[in-house]
Amino acid sequence: MDFDAHGGNKRVFHRLGGGGGDGGGGGLSTADTRQKVCNYWRAGKCNRFPCPYLHRELPLPPAATANGAAAKRFANNTWGRNNNFNNHSNNYRAGNSKNSNINNRAVIKTDILCRNWVQGNCMYGEKCKFLHSWTVGDGFKLLTQLEGHQKVVSGITLPSGSDKLYSGSKDETVRVWDCASGQCAGVINLGGEVGCMISEGPWIFIGVTNFVKAWNTQTNTDLSLSGPVGQVYAMAVGNDLLFAGTQDGAILAWKFNVTTNCFEPAASLKGHSLAVVSLVVGANKLYSGSMDNSIRVWNLETLQCIQTLTEHTSVVMSLLCWDQFLLSCSLDKTIKVWFATDSGNLEVTYTHNEEHGMLALCGMPDSEGKPVLLCSCNDNSVRFYDLPSFAERGKIFAKQEIRAIQLGPGGLFFTGDGTGQVRVWQWCNGPVAT
Known part of the structure; x- marks a missing residue:
């Protein structure tokens, strides 16, 4: 601590404007420019009385505008x-x-x-200093809210050629929504929690405990695929195979037999020590993320594991293939961007850090056709990032965490949260690439 020759605290002395040039023996001098504005007052939360700092803004000196200092300060803060x-x-x-x-x-x-x-x-x-809005940013808007589920929405899909939207929930139901009216057109009771849901062509695949439900929306064919042990958390389609990641760490594969009009078991991929919670297909490979904190890379032709990625320190919640890159997000509060080296192995080329664990990734073009990454965080928000810069351009909020994000045609996208609410959003202000 600084003291003057008389034992006084010089910092407090200067705060009060002491030591003025008029020789007034320590009184406040109008010529003294060593006054400081209270940062707490600026933030609207100063509770000191009297406060040693000013509760008003100091006027800028005339030279500030002339020499461009104000503009320089603004540029430095951009x-x-x-x-x-x-x-x-x-x-x-x-x-x-x-x-x-x-x-x-x-x-x-x-x-x-x-x-x-x-x-x-x-x-x-x-x-109020906090937001009174469900969104931050522009370029997208909320069209409607679909109410009905009683628990977290774990999957949303819009099958090809269908005018119905399907949402699955841990309340053990799948709800069918009419796209024209926004009304619920039906409720399917499954007798078990929906862990995930995807569609491929007219088929809808629903992951529940110990089996996968396969339903053809055009022919109304209803099949049950047995084999999974425990909850099915993730599914993907590639190389004419349906893959399902299960609670016991296995990845099961089925192939559709046109002659018998059914799915036949094709393989069981072993390697993960804990549940497989994310799957994606890209570049003739299957990528799997697990609760064992690892990502495994599988060759789609041989169904053999060709690489194991261990850079994440918590559950790998979601995977996304974008351009030449693999993106992964985790509860370790990071998004990692992977790129293949000359040897063919994936290495981390960029890590994006956030303040919260991350739950789901989804990529889509904005209204101008530019790539945007949507990332759900466990602070009940979805962040929008421009790619490849990762510059944040907006957020949407929910009452509870958003577990499901799904794309739709014409700039539509859908979110499902922990309260059971499904929301329909749309990019605006221009044409949307398809």
């Missing part, structure tokens, strides 16, 4: 965006704020959803 993985610097985080002036007092607007507003009892109104 968030940079770098369009390449290795050199990218992402400075946008939850809590970055926008200033607004209400009743001559600065109010900091954070990018955090107001819990009281969600419950309908926020008493601060426009003066």
